[in-house]
Amino acid sequence: MKKISYLMVGLAFLLLFMQAGCVFAEETEQKELMIFAAASLTGVVGDIETIFEESHPGVSVTANCDSSATLETQIKEGAYADVYLPASVKNMDNLLKEEMIDAESVTPYATNKLAIIVPIDNPAGITGLADLAKPDVKIVSETSEVPVRRYTEQVLNKTLNSTDYGQAFVDAFRENVISEETNVAGATTKVALGEADAGITYYSDVTKDLADKIKIIDIPDDLNVVATYEAGILSESMNEELADEYIGLLTSEEGQAVLKEYNFNPA
Numbered sequence: 565m566k567k568i569s570y571l572m573v574g575l576a577f578l579l580l581f582m583q584a585g586c587v588f589a590e591e592t593e594q595k596e597l598m599i600f601a602a603a604s605l606t607g608v609v610g611d612i613e614t615i616f617e618e619s620h621p622g623v624s625v626t627a628n629c630d631s632s633a634t635l636e637t638q639i640k641e642g643a644y645a646d647v648y649l650p651a652s653v654k655n656m657d658n659l660l661k662e663e664m665i666d667a668e669s670v671t672p673y674a675t676n677k678l679a680i681i682v683p684i685d686n687p688a689g690i691t692g693l694a695d696l697a698k699p700d701v702k703i704v705s706e707t708s709e710v711p712v713r714r715y716t717e718q719v720l721n722k723t724l725n726s727t728d729y730g731q732a733f734v735d736a737f738r739e740n741v742i743s744e745e746t747n748v749a750g751a752t753t754k755v756a757l758g759e760a761d762a763g764i765t766y767y768s769d770v771t772k773d774l775a776d777k778i779k780i781i782d783i784p785d786d787l788n789v790v791a792t793y794e795a796g797i798l799s800e801s802m803n804e805e806l807a808d809e810y811i812g813l814l815t816s817e818e819g820q821a822v823l824k825e826y827n828f829n830p831a
Contacts, residue, residue: 600635602651603749607771631747633709646801652711669797672831680781688761697736704760715789767827
């Protein structure tokens with residue numbers, strides 16, 4: 565009988581130990597917050613990730629950075645995300661129409677402007693927008709669904725009504741385009757490597773690691789386009805509270821300081 569009692573006590577302790585272990589494992593289990601962000605936000609989300617994880621022990625932030633349109637397609641095809649950070653209001657609206665974004669969560673947090681970028685040695689001698697129409701200037705652009713390309717088209721439409729530019733400028737510009745990249749990061753990289761004389765991207769695309777490889781040339785304000793960046797929580801998110809806190813960080817003083825470092829302006 566004593567042997568049986570000892571055995572039962574031992575089994576009881578084993579069960580308690582296993583239960584405690586399961587509880588401990590649940591408490592220490594890592595949570596993953598998935599961020600789908602426009603390629604122009606690559607540097608920002610990297611810095612925000614560090615800040616967020618430091619203030620949220622046990623949470624791992626993963627970012628998928630690509631063209632806003634590509635990310636939109638991935639979400640529509642079933643890819644999981646908690647937060648969507650496109651570079652265009654249009655892409656956010658597309659998912660809102662599909663009821664794939666929590667409408668109440670949509671928050672503007674930054675703006676961005678277009679800029680001409682050239683290699684640091686500026687081999688084509690680009691000094692302004694008009695120079696992009698000079699013969700043999702090699703321009704890298706983006707495919708039509710990429711937000712920065714849509715904004716570029718808005719700039720070109722504005723030049724049509726300008727006596728300083730007009731249809732001749734637009735035609736020459738288009739003739740000088742040598743490639744169309746699937747996201748703005750690809751276009752920026754080609755300019756940094758000297759594979760193109762110029763490109764039109766966002767100010768924010770000249771990140772700290774590219775500052776010694778790329779020179780920014782301003783586009784006149786009357787011809788430029790300001791892009792508004794919004795954040796939204798996916799309807800399927802299983803981490804709504806964390807996603808809301810992430811967006812809160814973007815709009816906070818600390819988050820806005822990070823955005824400013826990458827040449828974004830407040831919304």
